[in-house]
Amino acid sequence: MSPNPPSSRALPPLVRIEGVTRRFGDTVALDGVDLDVRAGEFFALLGPSGCGKTTLLRVLAGFETPDSGTVSLDGRDLRGVPAHRRPVNLMFQSYALFPHMSVEKNVAYGLARERLPRAEIRERVAAVLATVGLTAQARRRPHQLSGGQRQRVALARAIVKRPRLLLLDEPLSALDKNVRAEMQLELKRLQLEAGITFLVVTHDQEEAMSLADRIAVLDRGRILQVDTPVELYRHPQGRFVAGFVGSNNIFSGHLLPSGGLDVPGVGVLPAPVGVGSAAGLVAVAVRPESIQVAAADAKGGEGLLHGTVLDVSFHGGSSRIAVTVPALESPVLVTASGPATVTAGTPVALSWDPSSAVLVETEETTWKTGGQAT
Template identity: 55%
Template sequence: MKSLGSIRRSFAPWADPKSIPFIAVKNVTKKFGDFVAVDDLSLNIYPREFFALLGASGCGKSTLLRMLAGFEQPTSGEIILDGQSLAGIPPYRRPVNMMFQSYALFPHMTVENNIAFGLKQDGMPKADIAARVDQMLKLVKLDKFAKRKPHQLSGGQRQRVALARSLAKRPKVLLLDEPLGALDKKLREETQFELMDLQQELGLTFVVVTHDQEEAMTMADRIAVMAHGKVVQVATPPEIYEAPNSRFVADFIGDVNIFDGTVSSAGNGTVEIATESGFTVRVASNEPPAVGAKAGFAVRPEKIRVGRDQPACAPLNAAQGEIWDIGYLGDMTVFHVKLKDGKVVKASSLNAVRAVEDPLGYDQEVWISFDENAGVVLKD
C-alpha cells in the first residue's frame, strides 16, 4: 500500500477547476416545522475524499448526513451523488451506507452474521457472502473473532464489526455519524489512523460527522465547519487552523487568544492594531482593514513566547503580565498570563528536555511576545 503521507500531500481535487464533485449539495434547506436545521447549504465533496462535517450540537451536521443517507428528505434544494439526483430514492436503493454512533449490532448474532446481514437481505449467493465476510473480517483484523457475539467483544472490536458491516456492501460512500464517540481516548486516537489507512486502501469516499475537533483535524482531507445550519468555512485542516476566515472559526477550532482593537496603520503587507490591552500588534496581512476600523487579532497559544526579560520587539507584539496559572501536560506546559488590563492570555511551551533550570513559577512578572506572522487579522 502507498504511503498515506504521500497520498495526502498530493490529493487536492477541489483545487482543480476541472474536477467534478462526487457529491454535490445544492442550496439544500431542511425544516422541522418552524425550525431550520439546514439553511440553504451548498457543498461539494470529491471522489476518494475523507470529508468531515464539524460543529457543535444542533448545528445541522447530522441532519445533512441523514439527508445523504435518505433518512430525511430536503425541504428544498437537491443532492446529487455520482451524477444522479437522490430525490425520491429510498435509503436501501442508495449507493451509500451509514455507520451509527451506537453501532446498532444485533446482540443475538455472531460477528460474521452481523457482517453478512445486509448481504443476505440483498439476496447475494451464499458462497459470495462467505467470501465477502471473510474479506471484511481480515480487513478489520477480526478474523479470529468471527464466532463471537457483540457482548463478548471490547468497544473497539464492536466498532470494527460495525465498520465491516457498513463496508461489506461496497458502498460508493460511507457515512459515519460520530463513529469513535464510544471509545476511550487512546483507542480513539489509534482508530483514527486505522480509518484513514482503510479509506485509502479501499478508495472510497468517507463523510464523517463529529464534534471532536482533534478527530476531524487528524482524519479529514477537508473540514466543513458548521453553525446554525450553514457552512462557515470549508478548508484543509492546516488552513482551518492557521487561517480561519472568521472569529467563530478561530474560536471554535483549538485554543486561541483574540485581541480586539483599532487599526492604527496599514500598508506594505502589514497592519498595526492598537489593542484594548494597551500594546500594539503588527501582523502580516494581504487584505488589511481600513485605518480606524475595529479588528481582532487571533494567535494560537503555541505561537506565544513567555519569558522574564523584555523582548527586543517591544512595545510591538509584546505585553507584560504575571503568571496566573500553570498546567503541566507532559509533552507541554501551559501558562495563563494575566496582562495589566486583566486579560488572561494562554501560551504553551513544548517540553523538549526532561528538566528546565530555573523554571517559571506562579505570580512571576513575565513578558509575552510573538512574531508578525504568528496570527491572523479578524475583520468580523
C-alpha cells in the same frame, strides 16, 4: 493532520449539495448549505452540538427530506430516492449490532437481505473481516468483543456492501482515549484500502484534523469554511472558526496602516502590514504556540504585553500557561515546549512575530475591549 491528496483535486465531486435548507418548526437546522465532496476523500463535518451536521448526514442518507435544495451523487439527483436504494451506507454512533448473531453473521446481514448467492456472501464477508483484522473473532458474539472490536464489526458491516459513500456519525465517541487514537489510524487505513469516500460527523476538532483530507466547519446550520486541516488551522475565516478549531487568543482593536493592532487600554500589538483594509474594529487571532514568554518586571522590560502567570499545566510534551494582562478580559494562553520555566504569580512579558497574527473578523459595531482566549 492529514493533507489533502493531490490526486483528488482534479476529480469531479462525488457528492454535490446545493442550497439545502431543513427546518423543524421554527428551528432552521440547515440554512442554504452548499458543499462538494470529492470521490475517494475522507471528509469531515465539524461543529458543536445543534449546528446541523447530523441533519445534513441524514439528508445524504435519505432519512431526512430537505425543504429546499438538491443533493446529487455521481451526478444523479437523489430527490425521491429512498434510503435503501441509495449507494450510501450509514454507520451509526451506537454501532447497532445484533447481540444474538456472531460477528460474521452481523457483517453478512445486509448481503443476505439482498439475497446474494451464499458463496459470494461468504467470500465478501471473509475479505472484509480480514481487512478489519477480525478473522479470528468471526464466530464470537458482540458481548465477547472489546469496544474497539465492536467498532470494527460495525465498520465491516457498512463497507461489505461496497457503498459509493460511507457516512459515519460520531464513530469513535463511545471509545476511551487510547482506543480512540488507535481507531483513528485504523479508520484512515481502512478508508484508503477500501477506496470508499468517507464522510464523518464529529464535534471533536482533534479527531477531524487527524482523519480528514478536508473539513467543513458548521455553526447554526451554515457552513463557515471548507478547507484542509492545515489551512483551516493556519488561516481560519471568522472568529467562530478561529476559536473552535484549536485554541486561539483573539484581540479586538483597530488596524494601523503601518502595521499593528491598536487595542484600547493595551497598546499596539503585532499584526502584519496589509492584513486587511478594514475600517472600524477588527479581530486578530494569535495561536498559543506562536507566543513567546519571558520573565520580566511587571512594570517594564522587553515584550509587548506584560502580565502575571495565572496558571501552569503540564501535558507531557508541552505546557499550557495562562497569563492575566491588565485591560484584557480573558487570560492570554501560551503553549511552551516541555516543562514551563515560569510558575503561577510570576511577572512575564509576551511577544510574537507579526506574521503569526491572522485577521479573523471585521466588525463595524462596538465590541468589548480586550482579548478573548478560546
